[in-house]
Amino acid sequence: xxxxxxxxxxxxxxxxxxxxxxxxxxxxxxxxxxxxxxxxxxxxxxxxxxxxxxxxxxxxxxxxxxxxxxxxxxxxxxxxxxxxxxxxxxxxxxxxxxxxxxxxxxxxxxxxxxxxxxxxxxxxxxxxxxxxxxxxxxxxxxxxxxxxxxxxxxxxxxxxxxxxxxxxxxxxxxxxxxxxxxxxxxxxxxxxxxxxxxxxxxxxxxxxxxxxxxxxxxxxxxxxxxxxxxx
Amino acid sequence: xxxxxxxxxxxxxxxxxxxxxxxxxxxxxxxxxxxxxxxxxxxxxxxxxxxxxxxxxxxxxxxxxxxxxxxxxxxxxxxxxxxxxxxxxxxxxxxxxxxxxxxxxxxxxxxxxxxxxxxxxxxxxxxxxxxxxxxxxxxxxxxxxxxxxxxxxxxxxxxxxxxxxxxxxxxxxxxxxxxxxxxxxxxxxxxxxxxxxxxxxxxxxxxxxxxxxxxxxxxxxxxxxxxxxxx
Amino acid sequence: xxxxxxxxxxxxxxxxxxxxxxxxxxxxxxxxxxxxxxxxxxxxxxxxxxxxxxxxxxxxxxxxxxxxxxxxxxxxxxxxxxxxxxxxxxxxxxxxxxxxxxxxxxxxxxxxxxxxxxxxxxxxxxxxxxxxxxxxxxxxxxxxxxxxxxxxxxxxxxxxxxxxxxxxxxxxxxxxxxxxxxxxxxxxxxxxxxxxxxxxxxxxxxxxxxxxxxxxxxxxxxxxxxxxxxx
Amino acid sequence: xxxxxxxxxxxxxxxxxxxxxxxxxxxxxxxxxxxxxxxxxxxxxxxxxxxxxxxxxxxxxxxxxxxxxxxxxxxxxxxxxxxxxxxxxxxxxxxxxxxxxxxxxxxxxxxxxxxxxxxxxxxxxxxxxxxxxxxxxxxxxxxxxxxxxxxxxxxxxxxxxxxxxxxxxxxxxxxxxxxxxxxxxxxxxxxxxxxxxxxxxxxxxxxxxxxxxxxxxxxxxxxxxxxxxxx
Numbered sequence: 027x028x029x030x031x032x033x034x035x036x037x038x039x040x041x042x043x044x045x046x047x048x049x050x051x052x053x054x055x056x057x058x059x060x061x062x063x064x065x066x067x068x069x070x071x072x073x074x075x076x077x078x079x080x081x082x083x084x085x086x087x088x089x090x091x092x093x094x095x096x097x098x099x100x101x102x103x104x105x106x107x108x109x110x111x112x113x114x115x116x117x118x119x120x121x122x123x124x125x126x127x128x129x130x131x132x133x134x135x136x137x138x139x140x141x142x143x144x145x146x147x148x149x150x151x152x153x154x155x156x157x158x159x160x161x162x163x164x165x166x167x168x169x170x171x172x173x174x175x176x177x178x179x180x181x182x183x184x185x186x187x188x189x190x191x192x193x194x195x196x197x198x199x200x201x202x203x204x205x206x207x208x209x210x211x212x213x214x215x216x217x218x219x220x221x222x223x224x225x226x227x228x229x230x231x232x233x234x235x236x237x238x239x240x241x242x243x244x245x246x247x248x249x250x251x252x253x254x255x256x257x
Numbered sequence: 258x259x260x261x262x263x264x265x266x267x268x269x270x271x272x273x274x275x276x277x278x279x280x281x282x283x284x285x286x287x288x289x290x291x292x293x294x295x296x297x298x299x300x301x302x303x304x305x306x307x308x309x310x311x312x313x314x315x316x317x318x319x320x321x322x323x324x325x326x327x328x329x330x331x332x333x334x335x336x337x338x339x340x341x342x343x344x345x346x347x348x349x350x351x352x353x354x355x356x357x358x359x360x361x362x363x364x365x366x367x368x369x370x371x372x373x374x375x376x377x378x379x380x381x382x383x384x385x386x387x388x389x390x391x392x393x394x395x396x397x398x399x400x401x402x403x404x405x406x407x408x409x410x411x412x413x414x415x416x417x418x419x420x421x422x423x424x425x426x427x428x429x430x431x432x433x434x435x436x437x438x439x440x441x442x443x444x445x446x447x448x449x450x451x452x453x454x455x456x457x458x459x460x461x462x463x464x465x466x467x468x469x470x471x472x473x474x475x476x477x478x479x480x481x482x483x484x485x486x487x488x
Numbered sequence: 489x490x491x492x493x494x495x496x497x498x499x500x501x502x503x504x505x506x507x508x509x510x511x512x513x514x515x516x517x518x519x520x521x522x523x524x525x526x527x528x529x530x531x532x533x534x535x536x537x538x539x540x541x542x543x544x545x546x547x548x549x550x551x552x553x554x555x556x557x558x559x560x561x562x563x564x565x566x567x568x569x570x571x572x573x574x575x576x577x578x579x580x581x582x583x584x585x586x587x588x589x590x591x592x593x594x595x596x597x598x599x600x601x602x603x604x605x606x607x608x609x610x611x612x613x614x615x616x617x618x619x620x621x622x623x624x625x626x627x628x629x630x631x632x633x634x635x636x637x638x639x640x641x642x643x644x645x646x647x648x649x650x651x652x653x654x655x656x657x658x659x660x661x662x663x664x665x666x667x668x669x670x671x672x673x674x675x676x677x678x679x680x681x682x683x684x685x686x687x688x689x690x691x692x693x694x695x696x697x698x699x700x701x702x703x704x705x706x707x708x709x710x711x712x713x714x715x716x717x718x719x
Numbered sequence: 720x721x722x723x724x725x726x727x728x729x730x731x732x733x734x735x736x737x738x739x740x741x742x743x744x745x746x747x748x749x750x751x752x753x754x755x756x757x758x759x760x761x762x763x764x765x766x767x768x769x770x771x772x773x774x775x776x777x778x779x780x781x782x783x784x785x786x787x788x789x790x791x792x793x794x795x796x797x798x799x800x801x802x803x804x805x806x807x808x809x810x811x812x813x814x815x816x817x818x819x820x821x822x823x824x825x826x827x828x829x830x831x832x833x834x835x836x837x838x839x840x841x842x843x844x845x846x847x848x849x850x851x852x853x854x855x856x857x858x859x860x861x862x863x864x865x866x867x868x869x870x871x872x873x874x875x876x877x878x879x880x881x882x883x884x885x886x887x888x889x890x891x892x893x894x895x896x897x898x899x900x901x902x903x904x905x906x907x908x909x910x911x912x913x914x915x916x917x918x919x920x921x922x923x924x925x926x927x928x929x930x931x932x933x934x935x936x937x938x939x940x941x942x943x944x945x946x947x948x949x950x
Contacts, residue, residue: 085353117371117372117375117418117421118372118376120372125365125368129360129364133360133406133410134356137353137356138353140348141348144348145349162413163413166412166413166414166415166418166419167416167420168420168421169417169421170417171413171414171417171421174414174417175364175410175411175413175417176410176413177413178409178410178412178414179360179364179407179409179410179413181397181409182393182397182402182406182407182410183397183402183405183406183409184397185396185397185398185405186348186397186398186399186400186401186402186405186406187348187402188397189398189399189718189719190347190348190399190400190402192715192716192717193715193716195715197715223704224704224705225702225704225705228701228702228704228705229705231701231702232697232705232707235694239690239693239694239712240687240690240693242685242687242690243667243686243687243691243693243694243712243714244712244713244714244715245694245710245711245712246711246713247711248707248709248710248711249708249710250705250706250707252703252704252705252706253655253657253703253706254654256651257651420949420950423946423947423948424946424947426946428946436936439935454935455935455936456933456936459933459935459936460936462933462936463928463932463936466928470921470924471918471921471924472945472946473901473916473918473921473945473946474898474917474921474924474925474943474944474945475943475944475945475946476925476941477942477944477950479938479941479942480938480939481937482939483934483937484885484888484890484934484935485885485886486885487882488882488939547815579833579834579837579879579880579883579884580834580837580838582834584778584830587827591822595822595868595872596818599815599818602810603811603813606810606811624875625875627878628875628876628877628878628880628881628882629879629882630882630883631879632879633876633879633880633883636876636878636879637826637872637873637875637876637879638872638875639875640872640875640876641826641868641871641875642868643871644855644856644864644867644868644870644871645864645868647858647859647860647867648859648860648864648867648868649810649859650859651859651860652810652861652862652864653810
C-alpha cells in the first residue's frame with residue numbers, strides 16, 4: 027500500500043543529481059515526488075517516482091501541490107532542494123531579469139517548498155531537509171556574482187533553519203558539491219575526463235547516508251569532490 | 258568649486274552608521290550623496306552632504322539618480338552600501354512579502370547601485386566600494402532566516418565583485434559589524450550598557466582607513482566589534 | 489585467514505569514540521590495531537581488535553610498530569587519528585610543559601603515524617585517513633589557547649595532506665565533533681542529559697560511511713552534532 | 720626622556736615587514752625593540768629602534784629579555800608577532816626536525832612572548848597584540864603541511880587570546896597577508912612583477928591603523944592583498 031511508504035520530495039529533479047536521488051530513494055522504498063520546471067525528456071518506468079512540472083517560485087502552486095502530496099502519501103520524510111540556474115557572466119552585462127530569475131529558481135523556491143512542508147514534518151516530529159550547495163556557496167568568483175549570491179543566500183537560509191528546526195527533530199543539512207557532475211550536458215560543456223567528474227549516484231549515496239544519520243550525530247554541512255579535484 | 262571634490266555615495270544613510278559615514282567623508286572634503294528610503298528626521302546643515310530620498314530597489318530610479326550625480330560632481334570615488342532591514346522572526350511566520358522586501362532592500366539595492374556606478378569608476382580607473390555586513394553574514398541564526406540569507410548573499414556578491422573588479426583597480430571590501438551600534442533606537446531596543454556598544458564614528462574611522470589603503474595592500478574583509486563583545 | 493582482512497589502525501583508542509570505531513571496524517571484518525598511551529582498563533574479547541600501548545609522539549616507536557603491523561597484516565587501509573588531550577586553562581597559567589604535551593599528543597602523533605603509514609597506502613594505491621576534530625578546530629575560545637591551537641594545527645595538516653595525497657588515491661577527511669560524547673567520564677564531568685550527548689557508535693557509523701565513499705565523491709570535511717546542540 | 724615613549728616589541732624583525740613595522744612605529748614615536756634570530760645585516764641608525772638577537776623559542780631567554788625591556792622602557796603597548804619559517808616540501812620528505820623547528824619558530828615563540836608580555840599589558844589595562852598570518856592560515860596546501868599546520872595553530876591561539884583578553888582591554892588581532900612582500904629575497908625567489916607584490920610599508924600602515932582602533936570597534940581579523948592578486 028502506497029500510504030505505508032515514506033514520502034520524499036525532490037525539488038529540482040533534473041537529469042543529473044535530481045534523478046539519481048529519485049532512483050536511490052525509490053530503491054530504498056520511498057514514494058518519490060520529483061518536481062521540475064520542465065517536463066522530463068525521458069519518462070521513468072519506476073512506479074515509485076512521480077513527476078510533477080511546477081514553478082517552484084510560485085508560492086501558491088507549491089502550497090497546492092504539497093497539500094495534494096500530503097493527502098495522498100502522508101507527511102514528507104525527506105525534502106531535497108536541488109534546483110540551480112547557472113549564470114556565469116560579467117556583472118555589468120547581467121540583466122536585472124537574470125538576477126531575479128536566478129534568485130527565484132534558487133532561493134525563493136527553497137523558501138516556498140520549506141514553508142509548505144516543514145509544518146507537516148513538525149507534526150510528524152521528524153524529517154530530513156537537504157540543500158545542494160556548490161563551491162560558490164563558500165567563495166565568490168569572477169563572473170559569478172549572480173550565482174554565488176544566490177548560493178550564499180541558500181547556505182545562510184539552511185544554517186538558520188538548522189538552528190531553528192533541529193532542536194525540534196528536523197535534520198537540516200547542506201552539501202557542498204565541489205566538482206562537475208557527469209551528465210550528457212556537462213560532458214559536452216566542460217570536455218572533462220569522466221574520471222575527474224562526480225557520479226550522480228555516488229552523491230546520492232552520501233545524501234542517503236545523511237538521511238539515515240541518527241539524532242545523536244547529525245551533519246549540518248559536508249563537502250563532496252572527486253579525488254583528483256584541486257581545491 | 259564642487260567639481261574638485263571627490264564624490265562619495267552612501268546607500269543607506271540612516272541615523273546611525275550611514276550618517277556617521279556621511280559626516281566623516283564630508284569632513285575629509287568629499288561631496289557626499291546620502292541616499293535613503295525615508296526623509297531624514299533631522300536635516301544636516303553640512304553643505305557637503307546632499308540627501309536624496311530614493312527607492313534603491315528600483316533600478317531605473319537608481320540609474321537616473323546616478324546619472325545626475327555624475328553630471329554634477331563627476332565619477333564617484335567611494336560607494337558605501339549600508340542598507341539593512343532587520344527581520345527576526347520564526348521562519349514559518351515570515352510572509353513572502355517580508356522575504357522580498359528584505360532581499361530588495363539589502364541585495365537588489367546593492368546590485369542596482371553597483372551596476373549604476375561601477376562603469377564610472379572603471380572609466381576613472383579607481384574607486385572604493387564598501388559593503389556593511391554583520392555576524393549574520395557568516396553564521397545563520399534561529400529566527401534569522403530572512404536577514405541571514407540576505408546578508409550571506411551580499412557577502413557572496415561582494416566577494417565576486419572583488420575578484421572581478423579589483424584587478425581593474427576598484428577596491429571592493431566587506432566589513433562585518435559584530436555588535437550593536439549605539440543609536441537612540443538601539444539603546445531603547447537592547448537596553449545595553451553604552452560601553453558595550455559600537456560608536457558609529459569609530460566604525461566610520463575604519464571605513465575611512467579602507468578608503469585610504471594603497472593598492473599594494475587592500476583588505477577584502479575585516480570585522481569590527483566592541484572590546485567586551487563575546488564571539 | 490587474517491592476511492585477507494583489511495587493516496585499520498586507530499591512533500587514540502580510548503574508551504569513547506576510539507573503542508567504538510574499533511568495534512565497528514572489527515564488525516565490518518577489519519583487523520584493527522588499537523593504539524593507546526595507556527593500557528585499557530577493560531580488555532576486549534574481540535579477536536579482531538589488537539591493543540598496543542605506545543607513545544605516539546615517539547617517532548621511532550611509531551615506525552617500528554607500523555613495520556610490525558604491516559609485516560603481519562599487510563598495508564593499512566584505514567588510519568584514524570583520534571588522540572586528544574583536553575587542556576582548559578587561562579593562558580597565563582598554562583605551563584610550557586602543558587603546551588608541549590598537548591602538541592605532542594595531538595599534532596606530533598599525527599605527523600608520526602601518517603609518515604609511517606602513508607607510504608604503504610601509496611604503494612597499495614588506496615586508503616582512508618580520518619582525523620577527529622572539534623569545535624575548537626574552527627573557533628578559538630577563552631581558556632582554550634592550548635587545545636585550540638593544536639586542533640587548528642591538525643586541521644591545517646589534514647587539509648594540506650588532502651591536497652597532496654587525494655590525487656594519488658588516498659582519501660583524507662576531517663570530522664568536526666560539535667558535542668560531548670556519551671562516556672562514563674563525560675557524564676560525570678558535564679552532568680548533561682544523555683539525550684543531548686553524542687553516541688560514540690553513531691559517530692563511528694559516519695566514519696564508516698566516509699571509508700566507503702567512492703572516489704568520485706569524497707568528503708574532506710563534515711561536522712557531527714547532536715540534534716539539540718546549539719551552534 | 721625615553722621612559723615617556725610607549726614601547727613596541729616586534730618579534731621577528733627581519734628585513735621585510737618586520738623592519739617596516741619598526742620604522743613605522745619609531746616614526747610614530749614609539750621606542751621599538753626589534754627581536755630577531757640572527758643579527759641584522761644592515762644596522763639602522765634610528766635611535767628609537769633597538770635590536771636584540773634572541774631565540775624566541777627559549778622561554779627563559781624571552782622572559783629575561785622582557786624583564787629588561789620593561790625595567791628600561793615600561794610596559795609594552797604593542798606586541799607584533801611576525802616570525803615565520805617557510806617550509807614547502809612533500810610531507811613524506813619532511814624531517815621531524817623541520818616540523819619542530821617550524822613550530823618552535825612560529826608557535827612556541829608566540830606563546831613565549833605573549834606569556835612574558837601580557838601580564839604587563841593587563842597591569843597597564845591596555846595594549847595591542849598583532850599576529851601576522853598568511854593564506855596558509857586559512858587553507859592547507861599541497862607541500863604546505865608543516866607551514867600551514869603552524870599558521871593554523873597561530874590563528875587558533877590568536878582567536879583564543881582575543882576571547883580571553885579583549886574583555887580585559889587588550890586588543891588581539893590577526894592579519895592575513897595574501898601576497899608576496901616585496902623584498903630583495905622575494906624578488907629573486909618569485910621573479911614577480913613588483914607591481915604585483917605587497918609593499919611592506921603599506922602593510923605597516925594597516926597594522927598602525929589596528930593599533931589606533933578605539934575600543935568600540937576592534938578588528939580581530941583582516942586580510943591584505945595586492946589589487947592584482949587572484950584569490
